[in-house]
Amino acid sequence: MVVLDDTRAWEAAASVPDPEVPCVSVAELGILRWVRMEGGVAVAGVTPTYSGCPATLAIELAIETALLEAGFEARIERVLSPAWTTDWITDAGREKLRAYGIAPPVAGAGKAALFDSPTVCCPRCGSENTMKISEFGSTACKAHYQCKACAEPFDYFKCI
Ligand SMILES: [Zn+2]
Structure with missing residues (x-):
């Protein structure tokens, strides 16, 4: 039996590439804030980059799909505060x-x-x-x- 814990959920969600910049993952970009298990559902906190960035919905859908494919029930929670800044891009992401x-x-x-x-x-x-x-x-x-x-x-x- 596969254990559906939040570490696996994080890894599944974190591997999603950014739709606009496919070389970096949503985790490296810093827009995936956290993934936690809530009553058997993997809830991913996503902070949109630029407000009104049309990619936001696509990103949320991609993360949800990745979680579903990893065997999780999934839900996306949009985290608007604190606002994302480019300082959240990891060093690996910058490279x-x-x-x-x-x-x-x-x-x-x-x-x-x-x-x-x-x-x-x-x-x-x-x-x-x-x-x-x-x-x-x-x-x-x-x-x-x-x-x-x-x-x-x-x-x-x-x-x-
Ligand atoms: Zn040059």
């Missing part, structure tokens, strides 16, 4: 973003957003000599940048 060609958010830059433009390093060559091409990249959560050193265009995961 994967970079390897995927997306510049990870600059830690703490969200708070300085009023004064704008953090130094964004090129995920390919590491140069700080980059420029913003557009406020919106492949999704609203990312800005489009180009490296002036190696000419690589890339997405920057915006800070909030």
